[in-house]
Amino acid sequence: METDIDLYNFSDELVEKNCLCCAICKDILRPPVMLIENVGNICTPCFDEKHEDMNWRYLNNYALENILKMVKFPCKFKSKGCNDRFSYEELTFHQTNCEYRTKLCSMFKFTACEWEGNTTDFIDHFKEYHGDHVIIFEKNLFYLETSLSEVSLVKLLVMKPHTFILRMQINLSRKKLFYIICSVKDDYSSFCEYSVKHKGASENYIKTKSKILSSYHIHNEFDENIAVEVDLEALRQVSQISDTITNIFKIKMEESQAEVIDEKMLHFFECPVCKNFMKPPIYQCQSGHSVCNLCRPRLEKCPTCRAIFGNTRNYSLEGLTTGIRYPCIFHDSGCMEISSVSDILKHESECPFKPYNCPFKDCSSTGNHEVILDHLLSFHFNSVIYGDMAGYTESFRLDQNSYSNKIFERKCVIAFNHIFRLxxxxxxxxxxxxxxxCGCKSGEKTFVYEVAIIDMSRPEKKLIRTDYCLNEMPDDELFKRCIMFPNTVLTSYSNHGMVTFHFMIKQK
Known part of the structure; x- marks a missing residue:
């Protein structure tokens, strides 16, 4: 009995002797096959191109077509290491995307790089010679700032063990942004799709979704027809972009069966106003349409049917929430937490992916916890204190001429993996x-701050006041709830006109 190996050896011999190849272009024949008198078997493209000029006598070679349907052909890059075999229908596509195919560097247009090689070597080459275009990220999320003056870009996205290529192009004449993400090794079976938030100066954004493409699109001309399209004019109006766009990419991993079921159920809990998933309490209009508890206070009429809202609760829908696992509300920012309704509410209050504003009010930077920490150390280093244990000590002059009823100091304290603003x-x-x-609504009555006024001439003499750390609030309200030291008392602790205080964050 013949084995697959025998058949493979036989088909390889037929290919080597050109028995299954076009007599003109020498490529593997694809049905329909034309047998030309005094020429041989040729493929349809060659036949269509030359038949009118050559006036051939021909007939269809059905016998050879049947043989072609049975043969598994070796890849033409076999000598370079590819051992895969394909039918004639699959072969062309594979060879176009084969990881052993010789490929040009995708940075050629930007750096005139002349490298060429296979897929594995391409990744190593890109990291070594174009390292400033490599983005390494975890938890399937990464940020990319795009300038409108940068017409096109290429980035290597490394998320072990997978590697992707991002190609982005701005067409100013059409006022469009185009982009694609491709799998370098076509190992994207677990990463079928991704989403992108496009943001500007405001909190509003435009969100797009697409699928990861094959490596074919990495080394060929950028095709706007298959790329994701973003309207720059719409983005300018919605997100207030000026010269820079913040793009937040999230690659979606393959879902388990339980997650698929949860997602189908959650569809019925989507609030028609904010598009987030409703959690108890859930309110309904007179016609039975439901909205979440955050949107209800802002509505007089139902957005679906325009009926009047009362305070009617949808208890049936609320009851069903106990059997559903909710994704974190910050899942588009990279959080992978999925939990019951009670547990997810607690998690969301302290989620590390929760968006933060920079604690310094004259700064407009935003980002998650990690991004803001990096921002503080880079741009506000002189006003940041790490105070996990000892806290910090400072002095100010008790001089009536300096009283101006204005805030004279803001500091940012990093303690217990939280950000505090003093x-x-x-x-x-x-x-x-x-x-x-900052950022964590569960912080109140969890952390306290201690301020000790110290007489430096007699350090054992101290005035200590302690109070709960507050959630972020407007200054007018903040100064109604804070610690107050009368100046008459501070005078008795001053030393040569200087008042020294020690500040510390404590966890209860």
């Missing part, structure tokens, strides 16, 4: 000190 304000009669925990 604000001091002086009046003619007293000095106020407040501490806010």
């Amino acid at each position: 604000t001091c304000k002086r009046f003619a009669e007293h000095c106020l000190m407040a501490a806010e925990i």
Whole structure:
């Protein structure tokens, strides 16, 4: 009995002797096959191109077509290491994308790089010679700032064990942004799709979704027809972009069966206003349409049927929430947490992917916890203190001429993996000190701040006040709830006109 190996050896011999190849282009024949008198078997493209000029006598070679349908052909890059075999229908596509195919560097247009080689070597080459275009990220999320003056770009995206290529192009004449993501090794079976948030100066954004493409599109001309399209004019209006676009990419991993079921159920819990998933309490209009508890106070009429809203609860829908696992509300920012409704609410209050504003109010930077920490150390280094244990000590001059009823100091304290903002304000009669925990709504009554006024001439003499750290709030409200030191008391602790205080964050 013949084995597959025998058949493979036989088909290889037929290919080597050109028995299954076009007599003109020498490529593997593809049905329909034309047998030309005094020429031989040729493929349809060659026949269509030359038949009218040559006036051939021909007939269809059905016998050879049947043989072609049975043969598994070797890849033409076999000598370079590819051992895969394909039918004639699959062969052309494979050879176009074969990882052993000799490929040009995708940075050629930008750097005139003349490298060429196979897929594995391409990744090593890109990392070594174009390292400033490599983005290494975890948890399937990465940020990319795009300038409108940068017409096109290429980035290697490394998310072990997978590697992708991002190609982005801006067409200013059409006022469009185009992009694609391709799998370098075509190992994207677990990463079928991805989403992108496109943002500007405002909190609003435009979101796009697409699928990861094959490596074919890495080394060929950029095709706007298959790329994702973003309207720059719409983005300018929605997100207030100027010269820079913030793109937040999230690659979606393959879902388990349980996650698929949860996602199908969650579809019925989507709020028609904010598009987030409704959690108890859930309110309904007179016609039975439901909205979430965050949107309800802003609505007078139902957005679906325009019926009047009362305070009617949808208890049936609320009851069903106990059997559903909710994704974190910050899943588009990279959080992978999925949990019950009670547990997810607690998680969301302290989620590390929760968006933060920079604690310094004259700065407009935003990002998740890690991004803001990096931003603080890069741009506000002199005003950042790490205070996990000892806290920090500072002094100020108790001089009535300096009283201006203005905030005289803001500091940012990093403690217990949280960000705290310390604000001091002086009046003619007293000095106020407040501490806010940034970004985390569960921080109140979890952390306290301690301020100790120290007489430096007699360090054992201290005035200590302690209060709960507050959630972020407007200054007017903040200074109604903070620690107050009368200046008459501070005077008794001053040393040569200087008042020294020690500040510390403590966890209860």
